[in-house]
Amino acid sequence: MPPMSSSDRPSDSRSSNRTPKRASRSSAAASRAAVPLAAPQIDLFPVQPIVDVLDPRQIVGAATTVTHLVRVRLGPKDAPHLVFHDRHGWYCESHGTECATVALARAATEQKAP
Numbered sequence: 001m002p003p004m005s006s007s008d009r010p011s012d013s014r015s016s017n018r019t020p021k022r023a024s025r026s027s028a029a030a031s032r033a034a035v036p037l038a039a040p041q042i043d044l045f046p047v048q049p050i051v052d053v054l055d056p057r058q059i060v061g062a063a064t065t066v067t068h069l070v071r072v073r074l075g076p077k078d079a080p081h082l083v084f085h086d087r088h089g090w091y092c093e094s095h096g097t098e099c100a101t102v103a104l105a106r107a108a109t110e111q112k113a114p
Contacts, residue, residue, distance in 0.1 A: 047075045049101075051108040056084075070105035085109070 049072055056069040068085035082093040083105035090106055092099035 049074050049104055050076065051104055053108055053112055068105070068109045070108055072101040072104050074101065 052071040054069045054071055056064055056066040059069055060066055064086075066084050066086045068083075070083045072081045072083055073079070074081075081095070081099060081101040083099075083101055084091055084093065085105075089097065090102045091097045092101050095101075
């Protein structure tokens with residue numbers, strides 16, 4: 001007698017009636033995430049970032065391929081982030097392309113352009 005294939009076997013009623021637990025957990029988590037716990041707090045004294053557009057030829061050197069160099073401080077006492085724009089694109093010296101200061105630097109250089 002040849003072996004039975006999966007389509008020839010009788011179905012197990014217990015396994016066909018079950019729903020995956022993962023689906024119920026994710027839907028419960030999604031419904032909890034949609035309900036805000038508290039109203040967002042208003043910042044009465046927001047700290048403005050300090051953005052300084054620098055001359056890359058003066059800072060890096062005359063033979064540089066850097067087209068924009070920007071120093072960004074998120075707060076007055078925070079460490080500066082140096083943001084470069086060169087053939088590799090926009091990036092923060094310390095944190096790479098995902099740093100929040102990259103967007104601030106791009107906005108500052110776009111405003112300064114005629």
